[in-house]
Amino acid sequence: MKKGSFIGLFLCFTVVVVSLLSACTNAEEMKYKQYVIDGQALYKTHCANCHQLDGKGLAGLYPPIEGSDFLAKNKNLIICAMRNGLQDTITVNGKQYHQPMPANTQLQALDVAEITTYIYSTWGGEKAITDVKAVEKILKTCGDK
Numbered sequence: 524m525k526k527g528s529f530i531g532l533f534l535c536f537t538v539v540v541v542s543l544l545s546a547c548t549n550a551e552e553m554k555y556k557q558y559v560i561d562g563q564a565l566y567k568t569h570c571a572n573c574h575q576l577d578g579k580g581l582a583g584l585y586p587p588i589e590g591s592d593f594l595a596k597n598k599n600l601i602i603c604a605m606r607n608g609l610q611d612t613i614t615v616n617g618k619q620y621h622q623p624m625p626a627n628t629q630l631q632a633l634d635v636a637e638i639t640t641y642i643y644s645t646w647g648g649e650k651a652i653t654d655v656k657a658v659e660k661i662l663k664t665c666g667d668k
Contacts, residue, residue, distance in 0.1 A: 551652075555640070555644075555652050558637045558652050558653075559640055559645075561641075562640050563641045563645075569605075570605075573585040573622075573624075574588050578646050580615075583620075584622050585620065586613065587615065587616070588642055589645075590616065591646065592615065593614070594643070598639070600665075601642075602639055602658055602661045602662065603661065603664075603665030604624050605630060605635050605638060606627060606630050606635055606662055607626050607666065608625050609623065610624075632659045633655045635662070636652070636657075636658040639658065
């Protein structure tokens with residue numbers, strides 16, 4: 524094989540590999556964006572009435588999501604609470620909240636994954652998908668069948 528042919532073949536191979544990697548990145552990026560968009564719509568329907576569109580909560584009744592110290596430490600509990608509700612008193616940013624969170628049993632695992640992705644990307648500093656398979660496992664641990 525001539526040196527020029529080898530270099531041409533190598534360049535062609537490199538272009539193909541870079542294109543494939545770029546396509547995978549774009550597909551993952553598109554999936555992430557879709558989760559955020561769908562999650563935002565679901566959040567507006569199922570969460571914003573109490574936690575508000577801006578995530579700041581409602582007076583002293585419902586805790587904020589924006590700037591919440593609870594968010595970073597309790598992802599599994601938040602996932603469980605979205606589907607099954609929450610009756611416990613929680614402390615967010617040093618303030619106690621006693622108002623029960625109603626269950627949203629109609630939410631599918633994918634819905635919970637999308638809402639979680641939206642919440643954590645908007646107010647939690649995460650820029651990754653909360654995978655539906657991970658959500659399914661978490662929901663099984665909190666008594667969801």
